[in-house]
Amino acid sequence: MVSFCSALPRETLLSIEAEVVGLSQFVEDTTVNSVELKARKVFVLSRSITPPFSVEDASVSNAKLEEQPFYHPIHQDVRLDNRIIDLRTPTNLAIFRLQSSVCTLFREFLLSKGFTEIHSPKIISSASEGGANVFKLDYFKGSAFLAQSPQLYKQMAICADFERVFEIGPVFRAEDSNTHRHLTEFTGLDLEMEIKEHYHEVINLLGELFICIFRGLEERNEKELKIISYQFPFEPLKYRNPPLILNFSEGVQMLNEAGYPMDPFSDLSTAHEKILGKLVKDKYQTDFYILDKYPLAARPFYTMPCPTDPKYSNSYDMMIRGEEVLSGAQRIHDSELLTERAKLHEIDISKINSYIDSFKYGCPPHGGGGIGLERVLMLYLGLNNIRKTSLFPRDPKRVTP
Known part of the structure; x- marks a missing residue:
């Protein structure tokens, strides 16, 4: 034997x-x-x-790699080329159990708040966010695009009296970004809801949602977190309840005072995001915070301008460990203003007529946001690359396996 x-x-x-x-x-x-x-x-x-490598070698902890130089780490491309073997490690199995938990907690929380789950089309007639970062495909005798988000359809559901909706589904971005945090296909956790009095109703609900996810992972996935931290040690996420909310202008001021000047009416660069995350952590002792009132010029065409200062908008991002994980806003619900903003962004109105027409029959004020599942998990676990939290990652250089 x-x-x-x-x-x-x-x-x-x-x-x-x-x-x-x-x-x-x-x-x-x-x-x-x-x-x-x-x-x-x-x-x-x-x-x-x-096999091309052993599961044992693929499971070696970062600490052992540093302590014992005869251990050679398996290159990420080798792992991804042989993803089936790589996924057999205890760490990877734990990561994707955590990913499942994030989706479960997201769904449970929103269902408890009266939301309806929807499933929007991913083949659309025009770029949903505007711009060129969209995959074009042949569609019978014409052409179509892969959805950059379910944004337009979430809003159309609100027009149709759904009141509160959410979706978990694929999102496609044709961005030639070979970074640690970008994928060309990822899983979006999206929601949209009516606003009764103020768009901060949406911010407050989203903040509560993230706290629910963080606490849920701590309570339900203690075993998986321990397994992951053995191979990839990380500091537990620090967060406040309720979450910290800063105005964009406050963030710019903090950067300027720390010696990192930036245009107050442009979007944050990746470098500025990370620096601001460190500044916020030092001052407020939190890895998770909300940045409110972004400049209007840095946001999509359907973003509601701030009624008191048209240079800004009723929009916000949410950050974990100095990187954006959610982008959201109050949306424009007036068809004339929406048309005006779309033209300003050089979007072909004929391609989004059905979307704009939805608002001609009466629509309540509403807002929402979109979360990148893989990015949330990467940052929550303090991992160095989003490909570690994507089952079979897609980027500009990889469409297999």
Whole structure:
């Protein structure tokens, strides 16, 4: 039997009849380290070929890689080229159980608040966000695009008296960005809701939603968090309840005072986001905060201008560890103003007529936001690359496996 088993390649699937025997001392680097199997019969269910790397090597902790130089980390592209083997590590299994929990907590929270789950089309007639970062495809005798977000359809659902809606679905961005936090396809957690008196109703609900997710992961996934922190040590997320809300102008002031000048009416760069995140952490002791009142010029055409200062807008971003994870706003619900803003952004009105027409039949004030699932998880876990939280990542250089 020993000879037979020794000849089997790693990752071969076996069925074993055995006696479970206790051990006098723990065995390191195993998922079960207090018992072993005393085999009586061994059956091969599925024989593996020799894998490109072992699950054990793929599971080596960052600490061990630093302490023992003879360990060589497996390159990320090698892992992704052989994603099935890579996903077998305890850490990866834990990451995607956490991802499932984020979706469950998102859905449970919003259903408890009276939201309806919807499923919007992903093949659309025009770029939903405007601009060129959209995938164009042949569509019978014409052309169509992959949705950059469910934005327009969420709003049309509000026009149709749905009151509160959410969606979990794929989002496509044709951005040639080969960074640690960008994907060309990711999972969006989107919501939209009526506003009764003030758009901060949306901000407050979103803040409550994030706190629910953070606490839910701590309570439901303690085991998975421990497994992940063994291979990729990270500091537990610090957050306040209710969350910290800063005006965009306050953020610009903090950057200027720290010696990082920026145009007060332009969007934050990635570098400014990270610096501001550190400044906020030092001053307010939180990794999660909300930045409100963005400049109107930095936002999509359907964003509601601020009624008291037209240079700004009723819009906001939410940040984790110095990086944006949600972008949202109060939306324009007046068809004439919407048409005016679309033209200003050089969007072909004929391509979005059905969207603009939705607001001609009466629509309540409303707002919402879109969350990037993979980015939330990456930042919550303090990971260095979004590809670690995407099951089969898609970026400008990768469409397989």
